[in-house]
Amino acid sequence: MALHERFTPCSQVSEAMDSDQIADQLALLNDWELIHHHGIARLQKHFRFNDFAQALAFTNRVGTLAEQYNHHPELTTSWGEVRIRWWTQKIRGLHLNDFILADKTDRL
Amino acid sequence: MALHERFTPCSQVSEAMDSDQIADQLALLNDWELIHHHGIARLQKHFRFNDFAQALAFTNRVGTLAEQYNHHPELTTSWGEVRIRWWTQKIRGLHLNDFILADKTDRL
Numbered sequence: 001m002a003l004h005e006r007f008t009p010c011s012q013v014s015e016a017m018d019s020d021q022i023a024d025q026l027a028l029l030n031d032w033e034l035i036h037h038h039g040i041a042r043l044q045k046h047f048r049f050n051d052f053a054q055a056l057a058f059t060n061r062v063g064t065l066a067e068q069y070n071h072h073p074e075l076t077t078s079w080g081e082v083r084i085r086w087w088t089q090k091i092r093g094l095h096l097n098d099f100i101l102a103d104k105t106d107r108l
Numbered sequence: 109m110a111l112h113e114r115f116t117p118c119s120q121v122s123e124a125m126d127s128d129q130i131a132d133q134l135a136l137l138n139d140w141e142l143i144h145h146h147g148i149a150r151l152q153k154h155f156r157f158n159d160f161a162q163a164l165a166f167t168n169r170v171g172t173l174a175e176q177y178n179h180h181p182e183l184t185t186s187w188g189e190v191r192i193r194w195w196t197q198k199i200r201g202l203h204l205n206d207f208i209l210a211d212k213t214d215r216l
Contacts, residue, residue, distance in 0.1 A: 052174060052175065053171075053175065056167075056168065056171045059164075059167065059183075059185065060168070063160070063161075063164045063185070066160060067160065067161065072160045072186065072187040073186070074184060074185070074186040075167075075184070075185045076182060076183070076184040076185075077167065077171070077182070077183045077184075077185065078181070078182040078183070
């Protein structure tokens, strides 16, 4: 089963992953880092671009992906860079959904 | 002279405002706060929206403003919220330009 077929609707998300599950999934991603912000585990990655317009265009592509799955990251757009953070607010932690969308972000 | 007519091209920006100048200009803005991040003074404000799409649309409107003036803020977009930070990297501080664009951000 492909990763994207395993996306869980928000209403059915109930439990955050534990640290072993997180470590296993993180190893499958490309250069995403695990951070903790306000006590919540999150996936973070910086994407670099040649100017502001390209960065903002990427933010919009991630935004379209987020709307498609009704799961939304934090996107910090500045000149030549977008920082993305994925987590699941409902469970105040990480769900497989976040890894699925981090992987999809890389493929945009 | 209207505030927007006093915008200085980046090539001519040479000096950061001192704390008295900042306090004077900050008093003229609507609910912007002064923060220091990585040792650099910045203007920050949170804008709230009803969903992700409206937040992203606002990010794009600020992006258009930024491109128009060739001066770019940091825009942190999440569900129902955009956090904006204006500062001038060249002088590692605040310039009147930042207050002008903070004010213009409010009028979008």
